[in-house]
Amino acid sequence: MTFRDRVEHRNGQYAVYAVACMRGGPQPDLLSDAGWWQTPLWQYAVFAVVIYSRAAAERRSVPVGEVARQIAAAHSLELTA
Template sequence: MAKRVGINLDVLHSRAQIAMLTGVARGDSVHELIDAVAPHHVPGRFAPDVALLELAAAALDLACPPGAEPLEYEGLREGYLPEVTFRGRVEHRNSQYALYAAACMRGGLQPDLLSDAGWWQTPLWQYAVYAVVIYSRAAAERLGLTSQDIAQRIAARRHLQLRAAD
């Protein structure tokens, strides 16, 4: 019987974050970001949902520092992610959940991701990619910075070293 190779979950966690932020810094499309994160999803062993939601929470924190005007949920997806069309109630609800989960994490509440989203057909981490993009774009707009600047600031907060531009 073949011995199962160990998977370091912390390494997958940080690599998923680095892949995501490197793509955001480069200005990659949402589909390219999903493709960049996908190799870090190991079915049955590791999903990068928490790793990505942590990035979304950090981006939201940049967009809405204490005392700042809060973001309005209405129109958030359409305004900051116009290239993605959510079809049907399920996709709308799943994308809403990712945005809300990141906001919960930012506020200190850890959502029950496995119970809430573990059964979804499309994994939560893909919707978390959308949340990172939305909150990063909101932060860039509010702070008058580029996506690259926002990605670098989030990386610094998470103690991550982004890959050099290709």
């Protein structure tokens, strides 16, 4: 996906920063940060998951699927193909 305008770019940036923020402890206030007029942030959250998963896989020199399995195991989730 290509971000077409400043709002889409900002939403993507927010999602990436929110993940880093949550890792550090603070929780972003999604209800007040996202208005009813905006595209739902979950779409951008998916992009953030992809970005961080690829970065983790590259850093650990493992396939992205292995990163997904480790995350699922840490949260007691079962992945199906």
